[in-house]
Amino acid sequence: MDLKSLGAREEDIESILRLRRARKTAFGESLFGDIAWDILLRLYGAHLGGRRMMLSELNIEAPSSTVARWAAVLEERGFIALEMTPSNDLALQLSGDGLARMAALFQDYRDQQAMI
Numbered sequence: 456m457d458l459k460s461l462g463a464r465e466e467d468i469e470s471i472l473r474l475r476r477a478r479k480t481a482f483g484e485s486l487f488g489d490i491a492w493d494i495l496l497r498l499y500g501a502h503l504g505g506r507r508m509m510l511s512e513l514n515i516e517a518p519s520s521t522v523a524r525w526a527a528v529l530e531e532r533g534f535i536a537l538e539m540t541p542s543n544d545l546a547l548q549l550s551g552d553g554l555a556r557m558a559a560l561f562q563d564y565r566d567q568q569a570m571i
Contacts, residue, residue, distance in 0.1 A: 463561035468500030479516075490517050490525045498535060498549045499557045510545035529553070 472493070479487060493515045501508040515522050526547060529535040534553035538546045549557060 463499070463503060463558075463565075465500050465503040467561070468496055468503065472496060472500075476516075484516075488517075490515060490521060491529060494522065494525055494529060494547070495534065495549070495553065495557060498547055498553070499561075502549055502554060508547050509540070510547060513547075 475487070475489075475493070494513060497513050497515070498508055510519075510523060510526060513522055523545070526535065526537060526545070530537050533550055534556070536548050536550050540546050
């Protein structure tokens with residue numbers, strides 16, 4: 456899949472993640488708990504940057520066991536692929552379906568912004 460057709464740039468994803476962290480500061484942490492979405496955003500950003508993401512690098516504000524559990528759910532639903540590395544870390548990436556859905560979501564967002 457051509458990176459230009461993915462509907463977003465890595466900088467867009469980082470901007471969304473910064474906003475998500477800022478909302479916790481503004482409103483408190485107890486209101487927001489989108490671990491699955493954070494994983495998808497991180498993996499989409501890594502894909503856009505041409506990088507592979509390890510579970511230990513996700514940098515999501517939740518216990519690692521919770522992040523691993525949500526990664527397993529996303530894999531079970533076919534949105535991400537998991538692979539154990541020789542160093543016993545877990546490599547994660549969006550599946551073809553997960554990538555297509557993220558690209559479509561961000562393309563729809565860009566199309567809506569262009570109409571405003």
